[in-house]
Amino acid sequence: xxxxxxxxxxxxxxxxxxxxxxxxxxxxxxxxxxxxxxxxxxxxxxxxxxxxxxxxxxxxxxxxxxxxxxxxxxxxxxxxxxxxxxxxxxxxxxxxxxxxxxxxxxxxxxxxxxxxxxxxxxxxxxxxxxxxxxxxxxxxxxxxxxxxxxxxxxxxxxxxxxxxxxxxxxxxxxxxxxxxxxxxxxxxxxxxxxxxxxxxxxxxxxxxxxxxxxxxxxxxxxxxxxxxxxxxxxxxxxxxxxxxxxxxxxxxxxxxxxxxxxxxxxxxxxxxxxxxxxxxxxxxxxxxxxxxxxxxxxxxxxxxxxxxxxxxxxxxxxxxxxxxxxxxxxxxxxxxxxxxxxxxxxxxxxxxxxxxxxxxxxxxxxxxxxxxxxxxxxxxxxxxxxxxxxxxxxxxxxxxxxxxxxxxxxxxxxxxxxxxxxxxxxxxxxxxxxxxxxxxxxxxxxxxxxxxxx
Numbered sequence: 001x002x003x004x005x006x007x008x009x010x011x012x013x014x015x016x017x018x019x020x021x022x023x024x025x026x027x028x029x030x031x032x033x034x035x036x037x038x039x040x041x042x043x044x045x046x047x048x049x050x051x052x053x054x055x056x057x058x059x060x061x062x063x064x065x066x067x068x069x070x071x072x073x074x075x076x077x078x079x080x081x082x083x084x085x086x087x088x089x090x091x092x093x094x095x096x097x098x099x100x101x102x103x104x105x106x107x108x109x110x111x112x113x114x115x116x117x118x119x120x121x122x123x124x125x126x127x128x129x130x131x132x133x134x135x136x137x138x139x140x141x142x143x144x145x146x147x148x149x150x151x152x153x154x155x156x157x158x159x160x161x162x163x164x165x166x167x168x169x170x171x172x173x174x175x176x177x178x179x180x181x182x183x184x185x186x187x188x189x190x191x192x193x194x195x196x197x198x199x200x201x202x203x204x205x206x207x208x209x210x211x212x213x214x215x216x217x218x219x220x221x222x223x224x225x226x227x228x229x230x231x232x233x234x235x236x237x238x239x240x241x242x243x244x245x246x247x248x249x250x251x252x253x254x255x256x257x258x259x260x261x262x263x264x265x266x267x268x269x270x271x272x273x274x275x276x277x278x279x280x281x282x283x284x285x286x287x288x289x290x291x292x293x294x295x296x297x298x299x300x301x302x303x304x305x306x307x308x309x310x311x312x313x314x315x316x317x318x319x320x321x322x323x324x325x326x327x328x329x330x331x332x333x334x335x336x337x338x339x340x341x342x343x344x345x346x347x348x349x350x351x352x353x354x355x356x357x358x359x360x361x362x363x364x365x366x367x368x369x370x371x372x373x374x375x376x377x378x379x380x381x382x383x384x385x386x387x388x389x390x391x392x393x394x395x396x397x398x399x400x401x402x403x404x405x406x407x408x409x410x411x412x413x414x415x416x417x418x419x420x421x422x423x424x425x426x427x428x429x430x431x432x433x434x435x436x437x438x439x440x441x442x443x444x445x446x447x448x449x450x451x452x453x454x
Contacts, residue, residue, distance in 0.1 A: 001244065001245050001246065002190075002191070002245050004242040004243055004244045004249075004250070005031050005032070005186065005187060005190050005191075005241075005242070005243045005244075006028065006029055006030050006031050006032075006240065006241070006242055006243075007030065007031065007032045007033070007034055007183055007186060007187075007240075007241045007243060008021070008024035008025065008028050008030045008032070008033045008034070008238060008239070008240050008241070009024075009034060009036075009213040009214065009216045009219070009238050009239045009240075009241070010024060010025070010033045010034060010035040010069070010080075010082075010216070010238065011035035011036055011037060011065075011082070011216060012036055012214065012215040012216035012217065012218060013036065013037065013038075013039060013215070014037045014038070014039070014042055014059050014061065015061070016216060016217075017217075018065055018068060018069075019235075020216070020217070020235075020236060020237055020238040020257070021033065021035070021065075021069065021238060022068060022069065022072070023237065023238075023254050023257060024237070024238050024240060024254060025069055025072050025073060025076070025078060026072060027254045027255075028240050028254055029076075030076070030078045030240075031077075031078065031079070031186070031190070032078065032079050032080070032081055032186040033069065033073065033078055033079075033080050033081070034080075034081045034082070034182040034183050034186070035065070035080065035081070035082035035083075035084065035182070036082070036083060036179045036182055036214050036215075036216075037059045037061075037062070037082065037083055037084045037086070038059075038083050038086065038176060038179075040319050040321075040435050040437070041321065041433055041435060042086065043086065043087055043151045043153045043176060043319065043321055044150050044151040044321025044322075044433040044435075045433070046058065046059070046086040046087035046088070046151075047087045047119070047150050047151035047321065048150055048431075048433075049087075050087050050088050051150070054088075054091075055091055056088065056091065057086055057087040057088030057091060058084060058085050058086045058087070058088045058089065058091055058092035058095070058173075059084040059085075059086050059092070061084075062082070062084035062092055062095070062096070062173075063095055063096065063099055065084075066080070066096055066099060066171070067099060067103070070096075070099070070100065070103060070105060070108070070171070071103055071105065073170070073171075074105050074108065074170065079165065079169070079170055079171070079172070079186070080170070080171045080172070081161060081165075081171075081172040081174075081182050081185060081186060082171075082172070082173060082174070082182065083173075083174045083175065083176065083177050083179075083182060084173055085112065085113070085114075085173040085174055085175045086175060086176075087117065087151065087153070087175065088175075089112045089113060089114050089173050089174060089175045090112055090114065090450065092112070092173050093110050093111075093112035093173050093450065093452050094452065096110050096171060096173065097110055097452045097453070097454050100454035101454045105454055106454055107453065107454065108170050108171065108453070108454040109167070109168055109169045109170050109171075109451055109452070109453050109454075110169060110170070110171045110172075110173060110451070110452040110453070110454070111161075111163075111164025111165070111167060111169030111171065111172040111173070111449055111450070111451055111452075112164075112173050112174075112449065112450040112451075112452065113156075113160035113161060113163075113164055113172060113173070113174035113175065113177065113447060113448070113449055114160075114175060114447070114448045114449075114450070115156060115160065115175075115445060115446050115447035115448050116153045116154050116155070116156045116174075116175045116176040116177065116445070116447075117152070117153055117175060117176075118152045118153065118154055118318060118440075118444070118445075119149070119150075119151060119152045119153075121152075121444070122146065122149065122152055122320075125440060125444065126142070126143075126146075130440055130441065130444075131438075131439075132318075132436075132438045132440075133438060134436050134437065134438060135317075135437045135438055135439065136435075136437055139436075142320075142436065142438070145320070145322040145434070145436060148322040148323040148324070149320055149321070149322045150321050150322060150323060150433070151319075151320065151321035152318060152319075152320045152321070153175065153176035153318070153319055154176065154316050154317065154318045154319075154440065154444075154445055155176060155177070155178045155282075155283055155316055155317045155318075155319070156174075156175075156176065156177050156178070156181070156283055156316065156445060156447055157177070157178065157181055157184075157195070157282075157283035157284040157312065158177065158178075158181040158182075158184040158185030158188060158283075158284050159195075159447050160174060160177070160185075160447035160448070160449050161174060161177065161181060161182070161184075161185030161186070161189075162185050162188055162189045163447070163449045164449050164451070165185065165186065165189040166189060167449070167451050169451065172185075176319075177283075178282050178283050178284070179210070179211075179214040180206075180207050180209075180210025180211050180214055180282060180284070181210070181282075181283065181284060182210065182214070183206060183209060183210035183213065183214070183241070184203065184206040184207055184210055184284045187206040187243050188203065188206065188284075191245050195284065195285070195311070195312055197311065200285055200308075200309060200310060200311050201247060201307070201308035201309060202247045203284055203285045203309070204285050204286065204287040204288065204307060204308050204309025204310070205247035205248075205249070205287075205304075205307035205308065205309075206243070206247075206284075207280070207282050207284055207285055207287040207309065208270075208280075208287045208289065208292065208304065208307045208309075209241055209243060209249045209251070209304060209307075211269075211270070211274075211280065211282075211287070212239075212251065212266055212269050212270055212304070213239040213241060213251065213269075215269065215272070216238045216239065217233075217236045217238060217259060218268075218269045218272065219239045219251060219261065219265055219266060219269045220236055220237055220238065220239055220253050220257075220259035220260065220261055220265060221233055221236060221258075221259035221260045221265060222236065222259070223268070223269075223272075224264075224265055224268055225268065226264065229260075230258075230259055230260055231258055231259070231260065232257075232258030232259070233258055233259055234258065235257060235258040236257065236258040236259035237253035237254045237257025237258060237259055238253065239251055239252070239253060239261065240252050240253055240254065247305075247307060247308075248303065248304065248305040248307075249303070249304045249305075250297065250301055250302065250303050250304075251266055251301075251302045251303075251304065252300050252301045252302070253300055255300075260300060261300040261301065261302055262296060262300075262302060263294050263295070263296050263302055265302075266294055266302050266304070267294060270289055271289075274289070277289040277290055278290045279310070280309075281313050282312075283312060283313075283316055283317075283442075284312060285309055285310065285311060285312050286309045286310040286311070286312070286313060287307070287308075287309040288307075288308055288309045288310070291306055291307070291308055292304060292305065292306050292307045292308075293305045293306045312442075313442075314441065314442055315439040315440060315441060315442060316439065316440060316441075316442050316445055317437060317438075317439060318437070318438050318439065318440045319435060319436070319437050320435070320436040320437075320438065321433050321434070321435055321436075322433065322434050322435075322436060323431065323432075323433065323434075324432045324433055324434035325362065325396055325397055325398045325399070325431075325432050326396075326397050326398070326399060326400050326402070326403035326429050326430065326431055326432060327394055327395065327396055327397070327403060327429065327430055327431075327432050328394070328395045328397060328402070328403035328404065328405065328406025328407055328427075328429050329392070329393065329394045329395070329406065329407075329427045329430075330392070330393050330406060330407065330409075330410030330411075330423070330426060330427060331369065331390055331391065331392040331393075331410075331423060331427075332346060332390065332391050332410065332413055332417065332421055332422065332423040333369075333388060333389070333390045333391075333421075333422045333423060334346065334388065334389055334390075334391070334418060334420060334421060334422075335387070335388050335420045335422070336385060336386065336387050336388065337385065338385075339385075339386045339387070339388055339389040340368070340371070340381075340382070340386055340389055342389075342418035342419075342420070342421075343368060343389050343390075343391040345418055346391050346413060346417050346418055346421065347366050347391055347393075349413065349416060349417060350393055350409055350410070350413070351364075353409040353412055353416075354395075354405070354406075354409055357405045357408070357409060358405075359395070359397075359402060359405045359406070359409075360397065360398065360402050361395045361396065361397055361402065362396040362397060362398065363395070363396040364393065364394075364395050364396075365393070365394045365395070366391065366392070366393050367391075367392045367393075367394075368389055368390070368391060368392075369389065369390030369391070369392055370386070370388070370389050370390060371386075371389060373390075373392065393406065393410065396432065400429050400431075403429035403430075404429050406429070407426045407427060407428065407429060410423070410426055410427075411426050
């Protein structure tokens with residue numbers, strides 16, 4: 001049996017820390033560094049950027065991240081796989097080719113994976129009678145948002161990544177592949193697995209491990225219910241995976257880094273953002289989380305075994321982003337004494353100002369910061385004097401002009417409000433994007449791979 005493949009989780013989202021990825025790359029003896037940047041709403045934001053400037057639409061952090069990572073990766077023979085192409089993988093690929101030339105890394109091969117963007121094919125899907133029912137709400141009237149759509153990206157499998165790696169790409173830049181495809185692709189390519197019945201348990205094992213580590217620090221102490229116990233989280237180590245050809249894996253981190261890897265951190269992320277644990281549906285296959293075994297091998301080393309699952313589903317998840325109006329928002333703070341009473345009076349004043357300004361709102365939300373902002377009506381009202389309290393208001397409107405009325409009304413509290421009212425710069429109106437998730441037949445999706453060389 002071949003020696004285990006070593007993969008590092010270099011990013012869990014757009015905006016994640018870079019220093020743990022550098023630490024992994026420098027000390028982890030990696031074959032691959034996989035970097036996840038995307039969330040569902042991210043694609044709509046990136047498409048909006050691309051509409052303004054066709055040369056953008058990829059993750060803005062990607063060039064600066066690869067400026068730091070690529071020289072080390074090339075020197076050590078580590079390949080980088082990411083979905084930082086966002087809504088414009090081809091532009092991202094060209095930018096990284098320019099960067100490689102600038103860094104003197106001639107010969108760097110960049111694989112660009114496309115095919116997830118179905119924005120231009122929505123009418124084709126509708127004309128073909130594809131059922132585009134909203135998975136979250138059950139709504140069937142997709143036509144009601146059709147003229148406001150700004151993004152439509154399907155979660156694709158690792159096929160394009162495997163193809164790019166087969167063509168000796170040093171860097172793979174994809175769009176909206178599934179998060180765990182960034183790990184499944186390198187694993188399947190290394191061991192020669194296919195999407196067939198002979199390998200379905202092994203592919204499901206790769207999916208399972210990819211799911212555990214895809215949020216990076218989420219598997220090493222971040223978000224943990226035991227966060228108070230986690231050491232040195234300010235210098236947390238990102239996960240390192242040793243994946244074996246028999247479908248077993250060991251999760252660890254760089255020695256001396258912060259955080260912790262134990263059976264519980266792995267289990268916590270195993271059940272993160274899932275539905276049926278026996279059928280975790282992904283484009284590459286269906287993983288069964290109920291059959292696996294988790295074993296601590298020592299400090300910060302956890303083995304995962306007995307993983308398995310089922311063949312890939314016939315449908316893929318399509319996430320449509322659409323313009324959904326504007327949000328006007330403000331936040332003000334009130335001091336002791338009678339902080340809560342002042343906040344309540346300020347809320348009443350804002351409601352009266354909204355009425356006076358003729359605000360047309362779809363929804364108005366008030367929250368008391370420090371009292372009920374996170375738990376809403378489930379939060380008990382305090383029976384003691386608060387030292388301070390904040391009042392947040394958020395208003396969903398159809399137009400920017402209506403949202404601007406919220407900013408103005410909040411600014412009026414500078415003098416119209418209770419004594420001691422404090423707040424910073426008034427918040428500007430911002431656009432709101434809705435998400436319409438649905439399923440489409442796999443047959444509508446074809447991935448394309450382009451190789452660029454510096």
